[in-house]
Amino acid sequence: MPPDWDLLISGxxxxxxxxxxxxxxxxxxxxxxQHCMYIYAADGVRQNASGQRKRRLKKFVERAEEVGDEPMSIWAHNCRVLMSRPEIFDYSDWIEGGLVRHQRRLGLFNRR
Known part of the structure; x- marks a missing residue:
């Protein structure tokens, strides 16, 4: 498996x-x-992300909020925070799996 397999399939x-x-x-x-969905979300909030990607991400977030369990509810919450404050993006959390390994809800006022 290539070392960046997660990045390759998270589209x-x-x-x-x-x-x-x-x-x-x-x-x-x-x-x-879940790790791949964090990568997908991080890519979906970039300024140059396609409208389709942004709409699809929003639908995934809404579905996770409606019927997801705690890990997916946390993912949805973190996606909403990142959508509203893209500057809090942290590569190790979103791309390297930090938010999956150490599940936590990001706050709106977090520096990272």
């Missing part, structure tokens, strides 16, 4: 599948799927 094509796996409490690869 629009596999996002619906990754989201479903991240939502599935029984999925043995759930944490990896």
């Amino acid at each position: 629009d094509v596999l996002a619906p599948t990754l989201f479903e796996l991240a939502m599935d409490r029984q999925c043995p690869a759930r944490r990896f799927a």
Whole structure:
């Protein structure tokens, strides 16, 4: 597996599948799927992200808020915070898996 496998698959094509796996409490690869969804979200809030990506991310966030368990509720919350304050983006949290390894809700006033 290439070292950046997570980055390679975290795009629009596999996002619906990754989201479903991240939502599935029984999925043995759930944490990896959640990690990929953090990458997808970080890419989706960039200024030059496509409108389609932004709309799809918003739908994933809404669904996670409605029917997700605690890890996905935290993911949705963190996505909302990043959408409202993109400057708090932290590479190690969003791309390297920090928010999956150490689940926490980001605050609106966090520096990172």
